[in-house]
Amino acid sequence: MKLTGAQVMVKSLELEGISTLFGYPGAAISPFYDALLDSTLTHILTRNEQGAAHAASGYSRVTGKVGVCVSTSGPGATNLITGIATAYSDSIPLVAITGQVQSDLIGRDVFQEADITGATEPFCKHNYLVKDVRELPRIIKEAFHIAATGRPGPVVIDVPIDIQTQEIDFKYPKEIEIRGYKPNYKGHPQQIKKIAEAISIAKSPLICAGGGVITAKASDLLTKFAEKCGIPVVTTLMGIGTIPGDHSLNLGMLGSHGVYCANYAVNNTDLLILIGARVGDRALGTTGKIAQKAKIIHIDIDPAEIGKNVSTSIPVVGDVRLVLEDLLEIVKGGDTKQWLSMVLETKQTRKKTIDIQTKNVNPRLVIDSLSQKLSADAIMTTEVGQNQIWAANSFIARKAGAFITSGGLGTMGYGLPAAIGVKKGKPESTVVVVAGDGSFQMSMPELGTIKQEGLAIKIIIFNNSRLGMVRELQKNRHNGRYSQVYLDSNPDFVKLAEAYGFSAERITDNSQVDSALDRLLADDKTYILECIVDPEEATV
């Protein structure tokens, strides 16, 4: 079958089982967009390429499929970059397809030329510049394989426009042979035995669950493991939902923005079991220093994570799900009653009651009330900043994948476009975006995408007319010398919503929260709830 490169790209995506992709056309990718017209693929036109990458990321996180985003060359491709780096930090499988200028003009600084493979090299799992159309089927096959297997991540395919128009006899490869890429899935039995032994003698063991547990679809096994051995669980920001938020063994999020109980447990454990967690600096506090009195077990599919940020007594390289399956067969658990009663008491006594006397709207009250009203299959995406931490610490994620955030890179402007992908991937779920007034404005034009696609997304904006997280940092670290954190020209978000044809309201007092949330959730379209928050409101 003779196909052009562009037709090969489209056909290969279909053969990879892709049904939805996110992108923004331009000259250097125009043959691909032309071929798209004759395909079954659904394309979502975002308002910026960065939105396309984040939407593909959100889509991937709820469907388990590889997210696909497309852009043209030059500025289109560079706009994708933040989304690619975000996916890399959070290990999200993504294939980013970029158009490139004509092959023989590469390197001549022609119109809309940028070296996107060079630019993305440090923060993508792999990338390709296609130089021969005959290599295109193999490259696409490899790209999807690399993105989705091992530790997932983004892969970039840069396709010059002339490659898209050249014809080949199309045959999609069935097998892949990449000599240097053979992920190790099965954990070493001897190491797993060592874990079981360490647990049997530990007095105060603690599990730290990260996003890798969600990627490995192992949250059910993690909960079973914790229950069987009577071990409490702390989660990282990316690990929220790995054990249900209302589970008695869940101590909450650890780290500099985590809860007291989780950090108390980390400081007093004698056996810390890190599972699919890279122990980033926000979780550690000080790099390399965590649970100093404890023996450390680290289970991760990426060997490079083990020993990178914390030295480990028992390293296990393997797929978290397979390792937990093997471990559950042999582990018996020790006597943790005293330890459990101690940490659970800490959880009870230090549980903050939400102060409803706060000035304006208390964001914790909003998230807490929202959690009570949402069903278990609801999905929350967040922006980055104070809103993210308020949401992380107050939202009850009842299952894995219910809380979607930019954990590693901390990308403002992630939540809104990610929600578009989430809603496309799981149309039956209620999708709520939690945003700050600053981060919301980073991707605000994506309201147009929501409108065009007719999506029903619930948006809560915590408006304190500040870059709240930075302001707090300046308060604590720079003696209150506030620099460039005032957002004095915020638009009227209610009127803005109305301009797009969405319903919206603004609340200024805690007494309005309950009924406003009811209206937000009852509306069958996109709804914006703006909550005026006291700028002095602390993050934790």
Next chain:
Amino acid sequence: MAKHTLSVLVENRSGVLSRVSGLFSRRGFNIDSLAVGVTEDPEVSRMTIVVDGDDYTVEQVNKQLNKLIDVIKIRTLEPSESVSRELALIKVNATPANRTEIMQIVEIFRAKIVDVSKNTLTVEASGTNEKVTALEDMLRQFGIKEIVRTGTIAIERGNKYIKAGNNEE
């Protein structure tokens, strides 16, 4: 800090060198030298990388390099169980008065004179990094006009060898 020699088999494709060198700069690892050339298999190149760092650094270099899709195999070479060489070309000032002395030094180091002009001699030397450095030191007194060094290449002694497939001994 100790020097460690890594022998790395990579796919012989464009862009691989930049991926490898980029990884070093991005992660703050210090490359002492990097030499690359094609192997007996034209689809595979071998990089000899000398890294300056402690055990943590070498372990991380190893693991992070392994993550690159184009990297096929890595081995850390023990100095006692491997042979390492470097090639250097040194262009040194030479006058009729000191030409003989230079030739004697070259002879002692088992180096070769590969080019000669009225005012210069060009010396080719191969050996360990230390030997080449020692020769360079000896020739410095005459005035070195130009020097080019390849960086270290290394190979394991005896029957051990690293192949892209699984047929290692």
